[in-house]
Each structure stands twice: as structure tokens, then as C-alpha cells.
Amino acid sequence: VGYVAQTGKPILSNDVPSHPLHYRRIDEKTGFRSQQILCVPLIFREDIIGALQLLNPESGEFVARDIERAEALASAVAIAVNNALQFREAGDRQRQLEAVLEHNGNPVILVNNRGELQLLNHQARV
Numbered sequence: 650v651g652y653v654a655q656t657g658k659p660i661l662s663n664d665v666p667s668h669p670l671h672y673r674r675i676d677e678k679t680g681f682r683s684q685q686i687l688c689v690p691l692i693f694r695e696d697i698i699g700a701l702q703l704l705n706p707e708s709g710e711f712v713a714r715d716i717e718r719a720e721a722l723a724s725a726v727a728i729a730v731n732n733a734l735q736f737r738e739a740g741d742r743q744r745q746l747e748a749v750l751e752h753n754g755n756p757v758i759l760v761n762n763r764g765e766l767q768l769l770n771h772q773a774r775v
Contacts (some may be wrong), residue, residue, distance in 0.1 A: 655701040659720070660663055660690040663710040687711045689719045691727040698734075701726055 651671050653660055662668045665683040675682055684705050689735035693700040701723040703711070747768065750757045760766055 650702050653688045653702075653771045654697055657690045657692065659687070659716050661687050661711050661713070661716060666771050685710055687715055687719050689716065689723045691723050691730060693727040693731045698727055698730055747759050 652658070652699045660668075660670065662671075663685045663725050665671050665686050666673075668686070671683070676682075681704075685705075687703040689701050690697045692699055701719060703715075703719060706715075750768065753770065754772065757768070757770045758766070759768040
């Protein structure tokens with residue numbers, strides 16, 4: 650996974666134990682035996698944001714066309730991961746803004762472009 654996330658190059662191996670990039674300690678720690686692997690990068694707007702790893706298919710091995718299928722799935726996953734990260738960052742920014750406004754000595758009232766109240770700090774309530 651690390652190699653794919655760093656290089657953006659997919660890996661397909663139907664003999665994981667003898668693959669030079671195989672990290673055996675993961676199998677040892679988890680008790681899971683990786684026999685076949687297909688790993689593709691998660692790419693969002695030309696940036697690699699992670700990797701999608703598929704292991705031990707029921708059919709017994711991966712074939713070349715599975716790379717295209719995995720890349721299509723990885724495209725959707727990358728969008729979902731990016732959306733989740735943006736949502737979390739927006740929440741963090743909102744909490745930071747609220748903390749700054751609450752500790753500001755001045756009354757602050759925020760309304761949106763429709764005139765709807767968005768935020769009222771403590772000083773504005775008293």
C-alpha cells in the first residue's frame with residue numbers, strides 16, 4: 650500500500666508471499682494470509698490521497714482487467730474520502746471560529762445573505 654500511495658503505480662501480484670514489496674509483519678500481526686493483491690492509488694485532482702487494496706479474490710487470482718475495475722472503484726472512493734476530509738475540516742474551522750467569537754470581548758452577530766441568524770456570541774446575548 651505504501652509503495653502505491655507514494656508512486657501512484659498499481660500493483661497486481663498473485664503470489665504475494667514472494668513479492669519483493671510484501672511486508673510479512675502485517676500478516677503475522679493480523680493472522681490474515683495475503684496470497685493475491687491488487688492495489689491502486691486513490692487519486693483526487695491529480696493528487697494521490699491514499700491507496701485501495703484488494704486481497705485474495707474468490708476467483709483465486711487477479712487478472713489484468715481487474716486493474717481497470719479497481720481504478721474505477723478507486724476514483725469513486727477518492728471522491729468520497731476527499732468529501733469526508735473537507736467536511737471534517739469545515740467542522741474544525743467552524744469550531745475555531747466559534748471559539749474566537751465567544752472569547753472576543755465584543756458582541757458579534759452573524760447573518761447569511763438571506764438575513765437568517767447564523768451565530769450569536771455570548772456578548773451579543775446579554
